[in-house]
Amino acid sequence: MRYLPLAQADREAMLATIGAPDIDALFIDVPESARLGGPIAGLPNHSPEMLVERELAAMAGKNLTAGTVPFFVGAGAYKHHVPASVDHIIQRGEFLTAYTPYQPEIAQGTLQVLFEFQTQVARLTGMEVANASMYDGSTAMTEAVFMARRVTRRKKAIVSGGVHPHYVAVLNTLTRFTDDEVLTHTPSLTSGTPGDDMTTLIAAIDTETSCVVVQNPNIFGHVADLTPLAEAAHAAGALLIVVVTEVISLGAVKSPGEMGADIVVGEGQSIGNGLNFGGPYLGLFACRDKHVRQMPGRLCGETVDADGKRGFVLTLSTREQHIRREKATSNICTNSGLCALAFSVHMTLLGEKGLRQLAAINHARAVQLAERLARIPGVELVTQRFFNEFTLKLPVEARPVIRKLADKGVLGGVSLGRLFPGVAELTHGMVVAVTETATDNDFDAFEDALDEVLA
């Protein structure tokens, strides 16, 4: 077995050193009723690498790969081009096979990367400080709500109808057994601003409110000015939590920080990370300096060593569960270290100049496609102010349309019916994402296919 270095002779010599007659003697604490006499039934034995590869490749081959078709699926995960050097770097054994940097003297590589990552995320979101990443955007958002509760000592969270419904579902799950109150809004396409009306949200804020949670661009692609909301929240002593699921938008859209956010959470997948059928992804979490000790997740901080040289360590671990146990700020333990590295490398390659240009391309291409599709009879462009994703209202239910598009080899968008089951008003809606990877031919194919399906 190729991953096991012990030879039979080694095993025997080691048992002799231990003074055990055989390997079974080392498992004597296992209750007799639970001892297995041999390999577990129902599973094949070990397999050559070539055959494992062949079997997995066959499974992979049954999927329709994004890169091989006109592709416009978004709604929280985005197909962007990732430079080859990113993957090269994250495959360095020293990054790939290192553990959490608990011995900082021999983990400065990972630690400096995290320090740089934190700085990049803080600047990108317009905030003062960011953590070393979390599982994904949805769990980061839930952690933000809990953090707001700790900061404000209030229990009521107001959640915009424009927030990704899966994120809201995660929040609902994790507050189901706590005494948190989560006030959600059912979105609507009929208002000028798909999602919900800012005035409704503002009206809901009261002195019990710990935070208002809003996504920008929201799940419908709509981009809003959050300043009035921030002012209203702050006036009531509440925090504004802004969710960003398409992080490339921060190269074109005014940052949450500039609009008054207190906590920014996001999904960082778009930079450096592939689609991966939903994971692993990268939760971003940034806030203001004054709240840092209430922040969840790992933090890397600068310090000096015994010689006075600059170095980095994991810090403020007094907030963490392995020390605080039941009083920890969060249940979250690992971060997404390798995904954060990929993000940071890609972000470094882009720099501000590249990020702005990439965002501008995304925006321009989305505008071009939106205008083309809106010309198809019966199709209405619902989102007017958007970044690289917009909502179309179709003359028929969107879900079967998307299936028919797929049959024609076009992956055309996400139906709002799938995202919001049970909200009848939304079933005709389709969210379409456009990135730099879409070609003019892809546009033609999409337009033609949609035309045909709707005809």
Add this chain to the structure above:
Amino acid sequence: MRYLPLAQADREAMLATIGAPDIDALFIDVPESARLGGPIAGLPNHSPEMLVERELAAMAGKNLTAGTVPFFVGAGAYKHHVPASVDHIIQRGEFLTAYTPYQPEIAQGTLQVLFEFQTQVARLTGMEVANASMYDGSTAMTEAVFMARRVTRRKKAIVSGGVHPHYVAVLNTLTRFTDDEVLTHTPSLTSGTPGDDMTTLIAAIDTETSCVVVQNPNIFGHVADLTPLAEAAHAAGALLIVVVTEVISLGAVKSPGEMGADIVVGEGQSIGNGLNFGGPYLGLFACRDKHVRQMPGRLCGETVDADGKRGFVLTLSTREQHIRREKATSNICTNSGLCALAFSVHMTLLGEKGLRQLAAINHARAVQLAERLARIPGVELVTQRFFNEFTLKLPVEARPVIRKLADKGVLGGVSLGRLFPGVAELTHGMVVAVTETATDNDFDAFEDALDEVLA
């Protein structure tokens, strides 16, 4: 431009340091008639990584990839499964982007690998010493002939008809303007041993003969006992050069060293390296200790450093052209360092146990297929004693048969007509290679397709 770090401001500052008014001032030595005023016409400007990737992937997509079809093509290049860890290791920046180890103190990684490689090759071929690799098997064979000339001070090389015709062609090219005499033999399928008869070869040896060159297994797959040939050559004061194009065979077939070879050359591609449409490949070169100073190519040797620690250096460079200039032992300069690394890693993963098992699988599978195909009416199995490759004589010309097989999605072998243009007797011959990668389904597909094409 993503690979160029200088910013415009850097360029200006540097010109100022140099004291040059502009970049053109640095090119003043270029004759005016040859100065280009701007980018060369006829070529596109720089292109984003995404677009380069797309364009090259489109070209790659036009090829029929070996791994996707029943595949039986050999004749000097073989499809074997290479473990994923091999490619991981050769992509380590410290191996991939290092230069020839001219400063040994900071190149011990490459040097130790070469030292280990040399040892592996020597043991594999049954010889005493091996060099650090050459371009490919064909150039290694030519170098061996020149080496035999240096050792024996004779000019006549006798080349078996069983040697890969491309190898013979290379030898002919490089001796075209020298006073070497190369005596080649036209192979025949009619003798019991396809290639040529041992007695004919032995008869050709005389006291002018510097070397006899023979391939084992030969181009027809035939495996011969070379001991009588070695004895005859040595009796006449000539060297026996043995060529091995399928290096996996050395896990099953008695080594050239055991059969009396003086020089063994080979193509190492089968271990660690992909098909790559013919290159880069890996020339192997091994010989007896007593001839080492006449050996071409780079050599890595053990020594000690100033502290007495074991270390490795390139050695015996007095044979090399950068020192000897026109008196160098060979024109060859670079080796195939990275391919040698891949070979060495794969060889290490295999070890003797794995190599023997792999060779046994190859042999058994080839025997199975040969017996199946030989049952097809009109098909004759010409090679009786073979390793993983054998020659079939078809009732019709082989070249069109192979094209028709390809149309049916089976890459079925190499026609002898392609390898030996102009030798009428061979046009019905097809060389079929079978490795561990061929499945039973592949066998079925080949048999059915050949049956149909010949029907």
Add this chain to the structure above:
Amino acid sequence: LEEPLLFELGSTDRCGVDLQSVPEAMDRLGDLARTAPIDLPGLSEPETVRHYTRLSRQNYAIDLGIFPLGSCTMKHNPRLNEKMARLPGFADIHPLQPQATVQGALELIDRLAYWLMTLTGMPAVAMSPKAGAHGELCGMLAIRAALDARGDSRKVVLVPESAHGTNPATAAFCGFTVENIPANARGRVDVDALKARLGPDVAAVMITNPNTCGLFEPDLVDICAAVHAAGGFVYCDGANFNANVGRVRPGDLGIDAMHINLHKTFSTPHGGGGPGSGPVVFSEALAPFAPLPFVRKTREGFELVEEMQARESADHNHSFGRMVAFHGQMGMFVRALAYMMSHGADGLRQVAEDAVLNANYMLASLKDIYTAPFAETGPCMHEALFADDFLGPVGLTTLDLAKALIDEGFHPMTVYFPLVVHGAMLVEPTETESKASLDQLIGAMRSVAERMLASPNDFRTSPHLAPRRRLDETAAARKPVLGYKAA
């Protein structure tokens, strides 16, 4: 050469990518366009590769040497897994594509689920949790939901002293009250104390098995029966499943839920702190409460069930809901399945045996010098536990020993964990270390210990040979500097 920070190297107008030019189109952002400087420096590709390559070399890693962190299970990460996870058919598919276009992905999840259920002997599994602690949360939420479903408001969760810190944190997060259960002198749960505490207010017991001292809980079958009899559930922390896999099916012990750290037992890479993946297996009693989404095999193929409202499902009609935005850590699933298929049933059994053998070999080879609290109670499982009592006379500690090992070229073991042992050193070699590698580490540990006892003053300020000397963690926490600010 010291590697500067990116912010000291790069500039906002430097760029390591080439992009298409921006096409002509109407701007739809208006006054919401970002105009203020962001101050994100860029580098060309050569500078980027070099920056990160240099940084990487300041890390220790399993590719460089043994990483004997107890409870962390740092084993070899096969390169095949990396290759498979990068197949475009897995890496380049979107979680919201029509299900008909991702049948291979759903098949893979279903296949992995089958392996996990078979290896644990449990009838159900939740795939979406993103890490071990997230898996614990999933398990405890299911227990909470199951209790609620029967109208039972029990609130107490019993946790042994030696539990992972995450256990009490998770229980608290689900609204439970945590009470500790002491360990006995043999390093196991005090069964009598536990049984005595059971009652109608006890919702669950959380047990780590093998426990954090690296010992198998021999009374677990008995404990499970007692907890069940008292109307509670047993959550098993599966972080240490590497010691059992293929030799013991946790389901045969009677537990109700257990998370599995794919990176620990099934060799997905840790990557300097994640991503992890923490599927949770459930007993029949808890299966109906498992989270969404899940994969179901139907006659037409594989179905991803994303919501309960719209359809009937006998098994999952009480699902407590969604834990993550999409379907879990697909990239880790591919790696774990590649590993499982490579090892097979026979290989995975060998994994546990070699892991346990290696740990006992370490224990046997060092217990004459190192304080070994439970060495006399019998063999350990996959971890050998030591303590620093033997250093007491010379005034040195576990920390000093760890830092001294760094100077020997090794990553230290886990230190000061478990908390139940003073100055604990928890050594977990894993099954992917050779005897030669263990002998090297044993040699270094013996040599360091001997030298520490002989010349203690040489060891108060180690390491000396690492990229950094001891770092001032107190200063870092007192006045945190968490991002770069230009001087």
Add this chain to the structure above:
Amino acid sequence: LEEPLLFELGSTDRCGVDLQSVPEAMDRLGDLARTAPIDLPGLSEPETVRHYTRLSRQNYAIDLGIFPLGSCTMKHNPRLNEKMARLPGFADIHPLQPQATVQGALELIDRLAYWLMTLTGMPAVAMSPKAGAHGELCGMLAIRAALDARGDSRKVVLVPESAHGTNPATAAFCGFTVENIPANARGRVDVDALKARLGPDVAAVMITNPNTCGLFEPDLVDICAAVHAAGGFVYCDGANFNANVGRVRPGDLGIDAMHINLHKTFSTPHGGGGPGSGPVVFSEALAPFAPLPFVRKTREGFELVEEMQARESADHNHSFGRMVAFHGQMGMFVRALAYMMSHGADGLRQVAEDAVLNANYMLASLKDIYTAPFAETGPCMHEALFADDFLGPVGLTTLDLAKALIDEGFHPMTVYFPLVVHGAMLVEPTETESKASLDQLIGAMRSVAERMLASPNDFRTSPHLAPRRRLDETAAARKPVLGYKAA
């Protein structure tokens, strides 16, 4: 920790692969089966990965820092190139597949050939040579074949003193007699001496341009005309094409043949000593003699012409034959084309400009301390040449300086080459170094030089900080140990 040799780590029964069991079949090898031990040790996969990872870390590499080896052109190797070369459509096709099944591969070769011809301004190119020296051989064989075709038996090849050592070696290999031509005081070919030597016995002149002193040969047009007038050919060593690419087309200078090192100019990785790739461009006069095989575009697609006997070809009917078994270094072709397409015509011009700018910046920044033999004759091209005269007074040499630079964390420049300068130090930064990187190297070179002059005795035994101290090369050559033998 020192890394042992594989032969000290492994054993013949250890194995890092799992294979199918051997199927039942008749043995057809009989008494030719290999039965004696081969003594090839194996390792498990974890041990293998660790062995090579550890070894790799004893290497310096471009990914770690500037690699200023003059004449070697160590530039950044883009990772896109590696990715493209691994596309199965390129990496997993056999050289002898039917041509209809490899049209994309032939297209790629044709496309690369077009780029090379366009960039050099030459009408033909031979793709198969496997390295620079092999390309030289190809060029000289073509010249020999062209002379033979016209029944001309000229034998003398003139080579400037400053030529690469490979030049005379190659000429000798083709049966030519080599004569040296001196350099003038400005480091260029002495044109008068060369012209004086021309005559009916001179077959060819081999010139390196830019030459090995890093200088452009300003009289090359003139030289070519004179050689042609005398009935000879001009071979241009293109190893230094990186200095010209996009700014000068060698064809415009009048040369007849030039090899191109794809790894030097077009960034295919050097890999610790190869594989290289050395295509050769030809003038109209030499084109018909180019080697087989070659790719030809036809109406039906691309054709690989493998032999001349069977078909008529006006262009190649005098081909001198085959140089390699198959079609050349496909893997390198893919990388080089990816690089060219990435840079484009504008980017390649910038490559030459930045390479020359960087070299002149090095020269300007160091010439006050370092002896700079030709600094006063004008700008250099892509390499800055220094000499160790300035160290003479303190009894130190170029070698000492090189080893001292190792202790500063840098790879030294090329030393003792070109031979025409005493204690030569040839510094080639390449265009992929940033100004910051150059400033670091300049700082180190200045500091080392100053300290060497001030305290020469500190520098006679450098390096001290590398994985090894100075190695005994004499002992290695006197009694060569070229393979491992068990003690």
